[in-house]
Amino acid sequence: MKKMSAAKVKIKERKMRNQPSSVQFPSRENNPRNGGDTPVTGGSGSNAPSDIQQSTERQTKPQHRGGWVRGHQKDGGSYAKEIPKYISGGGFAMARAAEVRAMLKAVNKTTASCHVFEALPKHMRRRAMSHNIKRLPRRLRDTANRLREKSLQAGSKKKEQTKAKGKSRKARRRHGNLLLEFNRRQRKNVWLETHIWHAKRFHMVKKWGYCLGDRPTCKCYRPCYRAMSTHCLLQDLSYYCCIELQGEEEKLLAALSQLTSKQAGPTFAAALCLSGQRQGSVVVYRAGQYPSQVLGPVTFIWKPCTHGSTHRQLWIWAHPSIKQDLLPELQSVCQCCEAVVPPVVPVVTPAEVTPTTEPELKPEKAPKPAQSHRTKRKRSCKDACEPPAKKILGDGTRSHSTPVTWRSSSTGIVINDLTMEIVRYRLIGPQSHTVLAETLEAATDCNALDKSQPSPLWWPEHCKDESKMNLHKQQADIFNILKDIYSTGELPAGTVLGLAVDDPRLTLPSKKVKALPCVKQTEEVDEEKRRELMLRGVPKNCCQSFLWEQSVRDNVTDNKISEQELNRMRSEVLVPGSRLSPTPLQGRVPVLLVHQPGKQVGHEMSSWGAGWDLLLPKGWGMAFWVPLVYRGVRVGGLNMSLKHSQNKGTPHFPHDYPDCPAGVRFQEEQETELLDNFKRRPPAKRTNYVKHGCLAPFCCPWQQLAEEWELITMEEREERKSESQTETTTHTDTVMEQEMTSQPNIGETKPQSFFTVLRNRKSLKLLSGWCRPTTSKGQRFCRIGQVPLPDSSAVRLFLTEHRMSVVWVRLSLLSKGKPELHAMVCVPLTEDLKLLSNKSDCSGPQEPLHKNHFKTRAKHKKKGSNKTAAASSLSPEKTEAEGSAEPNLPVAAKDPKSSSESSTGLIFGLWPDPLPSVTSHCSRVTLGWVTQGDFSLSAGCGEALGFVSVAGLLSTILSQPTEYRGIVLLRNPTSLHYRLAKINIEV
Amino acid sequence: MVRVKSRYLLCEITVSDRSQLLQLDDRAVATAVRAAVARTHGDYGAAQCVIGFSVKYLNAHTGIVFLRFPKRCYRLLWSALPFITCIETRGHKIPCVLNCLHVGGTIRTCQKFLIKYNTQQLHQMLPKCKNDEEKQQVRKAILTCSLPGSNRKESEEDFESEEDEEE
16 A cells, blocks of 8 residues: 555656646745744745745755745745845746746656657557657657667666577578577487478477477378378388398397297298398397287398398388387397497498588589589688588487497397488378389489499499399389389288489479379280289399498488589579489489388278388488479378378387387376376366276276286186086196186286287187177178187187287277277177167167265365374275175275375376276276277278287177177277277287 | 546736735635635535636746636636635735636646747837846846757656666
8 A cells, every 4th residue: 555655656756747836935834833823924024034945945855845946946046035025127037937947848848758659649650660760750769769778778688687689580590500500409309301391391299309290280181091092191201210230141030030939920031021022020029038028010121132142131120119129139139239439430420420521522513603602601600600510411319429330249240220321201002103103213324424434423333334234224124014003002012122213303393293193004015024013022133222232322322412503403404494414423312112011901901001111311301202292192290100000900109019118108108198188177177087987098007907807717717617626627628727726826926927918820810710800890790700619628728828918909880989099998798789689779888977986085185184084984985885886896995095095196087096906897897998099981980999808808709699799898988888899800 | 538627727916016926825826716706606616616626836926827627617717716806825915816818728738828928928028128137137037938958958867867766
């Protein structure tokens, strides 16, 4: 209050400062002081003048007080001292003059505020005046200038405290500075070569140490799907890590065989892959640990062997999130522990270092003035800032001294980390070969003149070698046949084709065009060749590519023609827009085309989503990217690769690998992210997962699931055993059963065994047959899959092998519904299956609403600090929990106590940490959870992919009648409605 | 615009003996006006005079008064002004007449008028001067009747003072 009034007084004072106050002799103050009503008359009182003088003196000190006008005191002192007896003309004039001055001052000064803009009438005010003083009338400019300076000073004062002012936008966008800024930003997360292109069009995410495009900013989910299924979708997969292994074939195979198992499919030693004709894919385990301790899926390509030599080269392509686990494992397996420091081995250049001799290597084709200008600018840039602005190619986060090569003295194997050394683009879709054929052109031969003289470039050297040219011709022929193929999926999966191509920038169309398959009828000879290609794939010798050679790669990378140079050459062409001829010598690039298999599992939509991978030497990324985009492909991000694998029905890494370390890490990240999203809502607006009976909406407790199902099967077994004691059993069975019965005791004492994902081919096939495979919508049965119901002994045998396993399944909904992430897969009751038979309503059962025991507890927590009261209030809840009669009595009863201790972390709507039994929490027994669920555009119904417990699945199948075998229930975490779905295991 | 509107009367107090003028103060003028209004217009007029009436400025040397009246009734109040014949102050009755020079909507217009009026008066005084001394004084007064070039300096001072206040 006081302050407020003080401020008001201050404002008023400021307002009235220039206003003249009354000019009069102070009488009121004098009167009380004189102590009476004795009039201070003008002529009589001798003390009156002194009084007046006193008061005037007093008033000079506080300037703002009323009374005498200041102007009067300065010069009109002569008459102010006393009331004069007579009046003179001069005095009268002086008084008038003083008054005029006071008035003038009042009139000239605005009262309200001293902003210059307010001095202007409203219709003359302009917004830009506050920035540009010259817009003000001239008479006001001075004051405005002063004001501005003052405010600038104040601003600079503030800014000095926080931060110095940055450069102007123009300066920042200058090429050299921009490059420096980009390099600085690349230090933390690696940028792909197409980063800038992506950053303009995609939502970027920082993942696995890279900046990656997640999804396009435009709405193109369906167009992307359409591109995948009918035309071509392009993705930049350069973030995949390539690890190169070199060494003797036997030693390499011996080392690598420890990482894989034949039971899970073909290994590194598969004959077709080993010849270099095919790309292979395996799931890698820690050495000798199969089936537990999985690392993750990798793909690999062998370099085709050169005649007779046993020295082989192998590229292993792995996801960046498993590289940190895979690389040490490979090193230990190959006994490669000697890190080779990059400078020691000249062959291996670390990613960041590009040779300083680049200008010398560059052909001196550029006209002199342009070059000198360029160098000058570069130099000035260098002067300005210490590190020279050089575009980072490859991994910018890695320091120079980090070893990328490891050598083994005992086995002779060399491991080379080629991360970011090779650009990898993926084209998905049936027309991807058309796009490739239109974009790429087999390298043209160079003329005799170039051949005759030695060249620093790789291509002229190669042209000299007859055998190499022959090989190139064969490869070019095969590449030309590719155009005539109807669909990319017709080719054998994993075909590899090496090629040398021209710089695709030279044939860049002026407009974006859609690459269409050529419809012309090909001749008979071509037909023959085409069939050969489709059946056998690329012949062995044509898989050779010079991309495998480090020296060629570096040569190509260093000698790339810059965009600027190319444009200059184009501008010098006689006919504008015509093709550059002859092709500049630097414009030949060795590439490797690797066919990517489409949908291989299941019985329908086979080879959906097949495509080609294009491997390029680093530095050429954008040179190939833009021409590809100009052929009418869609570009997808991480989101699309997830959808791709979802439609293919394959597990996507690292989302669907809950048993490998990268998958576990991913799940944790996902959980925190989802939980954050959840917590951001106010409690009243959250989904109450407790009431929905959803125990784990954000993270699936696979381990707990596997353990519980193991326990359940064991109980069942014991019951059955006690019933059928007299039954004659084979010797092996009894042994097994003894094992089983003895297991509970062991289970408690022995250390935890971790759950595994079932990847054994044989077992998967068996299980798949038992599930009665159907088409995706579950209408038709597949004839091939008709397998009779297994007898109990076979099941028992199966279970002993995979008692702690979960299995990857595809669930397709029979009616409507869209499964979501972490939806529950449950066992249907017999009456649920009856619902299926009457077609009228096929909607499925409902889950009764659960009680939220935690609500009351939270209230109590708020209310009482009294602990005894809280403890007593717990008991009715306990009975309640028991009343809600699930078979998990002990756990449920135990739960409140334990959770009450840890209730500090109680989040409304979520179960606190020690979960009760996950399987039997709801009215239907839980089998597993969904890790990917969406409406499938390819199947036309809701489709989910997820894991279910093997034990649970088997017991479900066994108890179901034949016609309903493999029917399960699916419930989203946010809903109470169960949907019927058909389970399919696809091998 | 929405505001309380009033009229400002710029009046000159004319007295027979100019030395008596110096004894005037604003309260005395105000009471005199109120008394005159009450006399001529009764209780109604007195009531009108309670709100919105004030003496904004009084210069005892020149006898200039700014009176503020509410706009709605200023004519009524104005009509009472001629009935003021004397102002009682400090126990003296000063016989005087209020001569209205200007009616303005804002103090500012009154001030502007006053500047014009005063300079005009001074200029009229100059030829009528009796002796040289007086003439000199009047001439000097006329010369000081402006704010020559001090405009800028003062404004600077203002800014500085403002800064001080802000800090």
